[in-house]
Amino acid sequence: METIVLFIVIGIIIFLFLGVRIIRPTHRGLIERLGKYHNYANPGFHWIIPFIDRMFLVNTTEQMVDAEPQEIITNDNLNARVDAQVYFKVTECEESVKNSQYNVNNYKWQIVNLARTTLRNIIGTLTLKSANSERGKINAELHKTLCEETKSWGIEIVRTELKEIDPPKDVQETMNKVVKAENEKIAAIDYATAAETVADGVKRAKIKEAEGYKQSKILHAEGEAEAIKLVNEAADKYFTGNAQLLKKLETVEASLKTNAKIVIPTGTELVNVIGEMAGVLPLDIKKEKV
DSSP states (O other): OHHHHHHHHHHHHHHHHHTEEEEOTTEEEEEEETTEEEEEEOSEEEEOOTTTEEEEEEEOSOEEEEOOOEEEEOTTSOEEEEEEEEEEEEOSSHHHHHHHHHSSSSHHHHHHHHHHHHHHHHHTTSOHHHHHHTHHHHHHHHHHHHHHHHTTTTEEEEEEEEEEEEOOHHHHHHHHHHHHHHHHHHHHHHHHHHHHHHHHHHHHHHHHHHHHHHHHHHHHHHHHHHHHHHHHHHHHHHTHHHHHHHHHHHHHHHHHHTTOOOOOOTTOHHHHHHHHHHTOOOOOHHHHHO
């Protein structure tokens, strides 16, 4: 009897342990009873009825799936190798977690195939060059389409990223040559522009130097003209009468050398000058007659 009780106790303990479930903060749980949804389980300790209840755990953290590389024919009939990544997460609310399990079968696989199909539709309308230069636009269109198609799955598409858009090897080599030629052309234009700028700077410097030299000559000429003007004014004011007197003296000197007799009216400046030169005073004619 004791053995039977012991087995019963052990069986109950095992039964209780079989129903224990621990949910981490990164997950949420859906409990089904006899194949029918029963209740929603948040992180923490839970106990379910073994063999009757089942718990399905759903990861609610951000996840990433690779859309896998594929060959896509672009609008200019080139085969481009395209790969992309999709980042998503299941929303934590009960309704979203239920939708991720009951509205879609294996949402990760569905997202991958939907992303691949969408990329073919988008890139098929673009040329290879525009596809490489408009990655942001492709990402935006891919993200928009995935959000619209998965809104009933309880999933939030966080972002999409194009990993690569690679052309065939021979096309890539041709494109590299074109890019190299364009870069060399741009470098040549930049060099010519720089040289032109330097030449223009030298030209401007020469012009400034010539203008400065011209201005200095003008100022110098104006200074000389002003000086001549001042000399002329001084000569007119102080030298005109004395120059005439000097001429008269020169004439007297020339006459005296030849003992010529000259008659000089009294009271003239020349008499006074001669007298001062000789050290005598002019005679007063009226006094002599008396």
